Amino acid sequence: MIGSRPHPHPSDGAVGSIGSSAARKDAPDKVHGRTRYTDDHRLPGMLHAVLVTSPVAHAVITEVRTTAARALPGVRGVLTGRDFPLLVGLYLGDKPPLARDRVRYFGEPVAAVVADTERAAHAAAARVRVGYHEQPPVRSPREALAPGAPVLHPELERYVHIPAIMPEPGTNIGNRTKIRKGDPEAVFAEAASTEVAVVVEGSYSFPPADHAAMEPRVAIAEICADGRIVIRSSTQSPYGVRAIMSRCLGIPPGKLTVAVAEVGGGFGGKAGVQLEPLAYLLSREFGGRPVRLANTREHDMVSSPGAPGLQSRVRLAAGRDGRLLAADIEFLFDSGGYADYAVNVSRAAAYSCTGPYRIPHVKADSLSVYTNHPFATAYRGFGHIEMSYSIERTMEQLAERLELDPVALRRLNAVQPGDTTPSQDELDPNTGDLAACIDHAAEAIGWENGALTRLDERTVRAKGLSCFWKAPAIPTFTDAGALISFNEDGSLNLITGAVEIGQGIYTGLAQIVAERLQISPEEVHVVSEVMTDRSTHDWTTAASRTLFMCGRAALAAVEDAVAQIRQVAAAPLRCAEEDLEVAGARVFIADDPRHGLALAEVANGYVYPDGNAIGGPVIGRGKYIARHLSHLDPETGAGRPGLEWTLGAEAVEVEVDLRDGRFRVLKAACAMDVGKVINPALARGQVVGAMAMGIGYTTREAFEFDSRERVLNGNLRDYKLLRYGEHPEYIVRFVETPQNDGPYGARGLGEQGIVGMPGALSAAFSRAIGVQLNELPITPERLWLALEDAGSPDRVPHPEASQGAGS
Amino acid sequence: MKRYDGLLSIELAVNGERYQASVTPGDTLLHSLRSTLGLTGTKLGCENGDCGACTVLLEGKPVKSCYTLTLAAEGREITTIEGLRETPVQQAFAAAYGFQCGYCTPGFVLNTHALLQRHPKPDEATTREWLESNLCRCTGYETIAEAVQLASESEPQ
Ligand code: FES
Ligand code: FES
Numbered sequence: 021m022i023g024s025r026p027h028p029h030p031s032d033g034a035v036g037s038i039g040s041s042a043a044r045k046d047a048p049d050k051v052h053g054r055t056r057y058t059d060d061h062r063l064p065g066m067l068h069a070v071l072v073t074s075p076v077a078h079a080v081i082t083e084v085r086t087t088a089a090r091a092l093p094g095v096r097g098v099l100t101g102r103d104f105p106l107l108v109g110l111y112l113g114d115k116p117p118l119a120r121d122r123v124r125y126f127g128e129p130v131a132a133v134v135a136d137t138e139r140a141a142h143a144a145a146a147r148v149r150v151g152y153h154e155q156p157p158v159r160s161p162r163e164a165l166a167p168g169a170p171v172l173h174p175e176l177e178r179y180v181h182i183p184a185i186m187p188e189p190g191t192n193i194g195n196r197t198k199i200r201k202g203d204p205e206a207v208f209a210e211a212a213s214t215e216v217a218v219v220v221e222g223s224y225s226f227p228p229a230d231h232a233a234m235e236p237r238v239a240i241a242e243i244c245a246d247g248r249i250v251i252r253s254s255t256q257s258p259y260g261v262r263a264i265m266s267r268c269l270g271i272p273p274g275k276l277t278v279a280v281a282e283v284g285g286g287f288g289g290k291a292g293v294q295l296e297p298l299a300y301l302l303s304r305e306f307g308g309r310p311v312r313l314a315n316t317r318e319h320d321m322v323s324s325p326g327a328p329g330l331q332s333r334v335r336l337a338a339g340r341d342g343r344l345l346a347a348d349i350e351f352l353f354d355s356g357g358y359a360d361y362a363v364n365v366s367r368a369a370a371y372s373c374t375g376p377y378r379i380p381h382v383k384a385d386s387l388s389v390y391t392n393h394p395f396a397t398a399y400r401g402f403g404h405i406e407m408s409y410s411i412e413r414t415m416e417q418l419a420e421r422l423e424l425d426p427v428a429l430r431r432l433n434a435v436q437p438g439d440t441t442p443s444q445d446e447l448d449p450n451t452g453d454l455a456a457c458i459d460h461a462a463e464a465i466g467w468e469n470g471a472l473t474r475l476d477e478r479t480v481r482a483k484g485l486s487c488f489w490k491a492p493a494i495p496t497f498t499d500a501g502a503l504i505s506f507n508e509d510g511s512l513n514l515i516t517g518a519v520e521i522g523q524g525i526y527t528g529l530a531q532i533v534a535e536r537l538q539i540s541p542e543e544v545h546v547v548s549e550v551m552t553d554r555s556t557h558d559w560t561t562a563a564s565r566t567l568f569m570c571g572r573a574a575l576a577a578v579e580d581a582v583a584q585i586r587q588v589a590a591a592p593l594r595c596a597e598e599d600l601e602v603a604g605a606r607v608f609i610a611d612d613p614r615h616g617l618a619l620a621e622v623a624n625g626y627v628y629p630d631g632n633a634i635g636g637p638v639i640g641r642g643k644y645i646a647r648h649l650s651h652l653d654p655e656t657g658a659g660r661p662g663l664e665w666t667l668g669a670e671a672v673e674v675e676v677d678l679r680d681g682r683f684r685v686l687k688a689a690c691a692m693d694v695g696k697v698i699n700p701a702l703a704r705g706q707v708v709g710a711m712a713m714g715i716g717y718t719t720r721e722a723f724e725f726d727s728r729e730r731v732l733n734g735n736l737r738d739y740k741l742l743r744y745g746e747h748p749e750y751i752v753r754f755v756e757t758p759q760n761d762g763p764y765g766a767r768g769l770g771e772q773g774i775v776g777m778p779g780a781l782s783a784a785f786s787r788a789i790g791v792q793l794n795e796l797p798i799t800p801e802r803l804w805l806a807l808e809d810a811g812s813p814d815r816v817p818h819p820e821a822s823q824g825a826g827s
Numbered sequence: 828m829k830r831y832d833g834l835l836s837i838e839l840a841v842n843g844e845r846y847q848a849s850v851t852p853g854d855t856l857l858h859s860l861r862s863t864l865g866l867t868g869t870k871l872g873c874e875n876g877d878c879g880a881c882t883v884l885l886e887g888k889p890v891k892s893c894y895t896l897t898l899a900a901e902g903r904e905i906t907t908i909e910g911l912r913e914t915p916v917q918q919a920f921a922a923a924y925g926f927q928c929g930y931c932t933p934g935f936v937l938n939t940h941a942l943l944q945r946h947p948k949p950d951e952a953t954t955r956e957w958l959e960s961n962l963c964r965c966t967g968y969e970t971i972a973e974a975v976q977l978a979s980e981s982e983p984q
Contacts, residue, residue: 041924044921052868060867062865232964234965522927701924712968736872747969750967750969
């Protein structure tokens with residue numbers, strides 16, 4: 021017998037890792053401040069760049085004077101738009117690295133100062149003089165679409181774009197996605213002429229907002245003597261940055277390495293391409309010296325992209341029993357001055373446009389529209405949050421009209437396997453159990469105890485519930501790779517292209533690998549830095565698909581390593597390869613585990629007693645690519661856009677003071693069908709974090725503009741995020757209907773918790789004050805004004821109006 | 828009144844060690860810690876006193892280092908996240924999953940550490956008063972609250 025270590029058999033179940041709250045691998049470094057984020061790197065000879073940004077929303081640039089700035093000590097140079105005559109864009113190449121001739125939003129970078137120190141760069145930036153000839157700003161998507169509106173990108177026709185995006189030159193439309201399913205016109209016509217159906221309609225809106233990740237974006241670029249470019253960046257998309265820079269700047273991708281260690285929060289805001297091209301161009305101006313381009317918080321909020329605003333309209337037809345018959349939907353996304361991700365956000369809203377409800381006849385037009393607001397990129401929820409808000413508001417109206425219980429109405433229309441999505445794609449048996457989620461959410465919030473309670477003459481408590489669904493808006497060829505190698509002790513190293521942005525991906529992947537090999541996650545060492553030249557290709561860490569896809573790739577890499585280990589071990593163990601099994605850090609004969617070898621003895625080559633060796637380092641290779649995804653038909657939207665649909669329901673309880681509109685969110689519940697929970701603590705953390713963002717998004721987070729569309733609250737003092745103690749009691753429940761093509765049945769869950777919050781909160785607040793609230797954010801002031809309008813007998817003067825009365 | 832000008836060489840007492848540092852009168856403590864001393868555990872989130880990512884302890888009291896001039900810290904004991912090793916608060920943040928991206932964590936850990944030194948068993952209102960000066964965008968604060976609770980239950984050092 022070879023090998024003498026104890027050898028647990030997989031069926032002993034001694035080490036089960038999936039479904040357990042394994043400790044986060046990054047915990048020791050993070051609680052000791054040892055984690056190195058991008059801006060913690062200081063390179064020798066590094067220069068510092070600071071942006072000069074536009075103080076107006078829409079203007080022709082008449083001049084840029086840099087002499088005074090250049091004269092300051094320590095200043096190496098000042099670059100303007102004229103220095104970089106090129107366009108960069110994720111899907112649609114519409115954005116100059118620095119504004120040329122024209123600025124399209126407040127905060128747009130017009131010049132960059134490069135200096136020896138950050139302070140010198142700031143001092144010089146204040147001395148750059150830019151002349152602006154202001155133009156009337158385009159203030160909303162509807163204004164942008166009105167006849168006679170200024171066309172913000174007259175050159176739209178000439179911009180390079182991917183085929184899935186369909187800009188309409190001569191207008192402000194960056195993309196339009198159409199959904200045409202069934203014959204909604206006929207249903208609405210019939211509903212109008214008969215008593216059998218009812219029609220409800222509503223319009224909704226909210227302004228652009230910001231991700232406000234705690235780490236501001238930063239990129240550090242350098243060019244080596246041999247022409248290699250290295251960019252360290254706080255990015256969710258190292259491979260995306262490489263691809264886009266290669267495409268837009270003509271850089272051979274092999275010459276460009278994008279490196280990212282840990283990212284201090286992303287939420288979509290660090291996906292795509294951000295500061296990297298400009299950092300590279302600046303380095304090029306200074307002989308390839310490292311140039312650090314770090315956003316101030318103010319630049320991060322306004323100059324770099326945020327979340328899109330929305331104007332929408334939804335018309336629903338339903339039978340008297342509440343069954344949905346048809347939908348007619350218009351989403352107008354406020355993409356701001358440039359397209360970035362917004363043109364795909366609007367597409368995602370289109371293919372998901374009905375929410376998780378069975379509606380046989382659907383017409384939808386979802387547009388991404390240029391305005392003179394700060395431009396928009398991916399934001400947690402990606403089109404689904406905007407869609408869900410619009411649909412859920414209309415569902416509330418429908419329930420009121422039909423005098424049906426809003427929860428029962430949703431349950432009646434909940435999608436099931438076999439139903440078709442707006443893109444006419446049949447929901448397969450992997451579809452989650454929405455009805456179960458609705459029941460859980462309703463029960464968690466205590467729906468049966470009443471949705472509206474009056475505590476005293478000034479205070480009410482109200483509940484609201486909404487449903488959500490989300491499918492990742494990804495290219496049809498979205499991929500992930502994984503590599504496994506082994507150490508001398510038989511432990512293994514896992515390399516992927518996944519970026520740690522807070523979600524705990526390395527812990528989750530280690531658990532998936534550990535489960536398959538029946539070892540402890542601690543024996544799986546995950547390489548926690550992505551470098552595009554030595555990690556494995558990975559589309560982007562976004563769209564809640566990383567655990568799914570990298571998990572599948574990691575499992576494939578394990579299988580590949582296992583096959584190699586069996587091949588090497590078969591000779592010394594004198595058996596057929598197929599008789600061997602790998603588990604618990606051993607390879608052994610499956611039907612007689614006494615015969616086996618430690619992985620340490622085979623994974624880097626087996627050495628016979630006489631010194632002869634066979635094998636060599638085992639390298640497990642794994643890959644995954646999205647299955648069966650297809651483009652959407654340009655006329656009907658038919659196609660298969662989504663890898664998987666995550667379904668769920670959320671419910672909230674709020675307490676409102678009817679005199680002045682002040683409120684508290686008491687409870688927030690989410691029930692989500694996640695397929696399989698890999699790590700309960702991490703899964704809950706993602707959902708709770710997303711719900712918290714949803715509360716902020718609904719009740720306070722929005723850019724405020726003055727009459728010239730200048731942002732008034734582009735900093736963390738005036739843009740108020742949820743703070744400690746303002747958070748509600750969170751209730752999270754997971755339903756597990758397996759996603760059979762996901763790793764161990766898991767599906768995406770990182771973003772979904774935000775999607776239903778605007779709908780649930782709007783329903784609760786509307787119920788509390790008896791007025792339908794169809795705009796966000798719902799601030800105390802908005803509630804107070806709505807109560808005023810409704811002539812509430814309990815009203816007191818506006819708090820600001822009463823100021824000065826003294827006390 | 829003492830006047831400062833140009834580049835000055837001063838001594839800073841950080842985490843029980845003495846550092847000689849060249850600073851200008853306008854340097855913030857955040858800048859000096861990160862760029863001059865290379866103590867990058869202290870994070871920059873806003874440089875406007877709004878987020879608390881830059882929190883350090885000055886004589887045991889939490890301050891926002893982006894709002895503190897380095898000269899004002901001369902001769903006073905400065906504690907940064909690098910100065911805490913496996914304290915009950917750090918263990919609690921790790922055990923309770925009191926972070927995600929970790930960018931806010933040094934600030935929250937230091938603030939909580941100071942809170943528990945002053946109030947070993949803080950009530951909810953006290954905890955809130957202390958910790959509402961720090962922003963976390965990832966966690967929704969639930970696990971941070973659990974970490975504070977856990978740390979307050981562990982043996983004082
Ligand atoms: S960086 Fe000091 S409070 Fe934000
Ligand atoms: S853990 Fe990311 S900001 Fe708190």
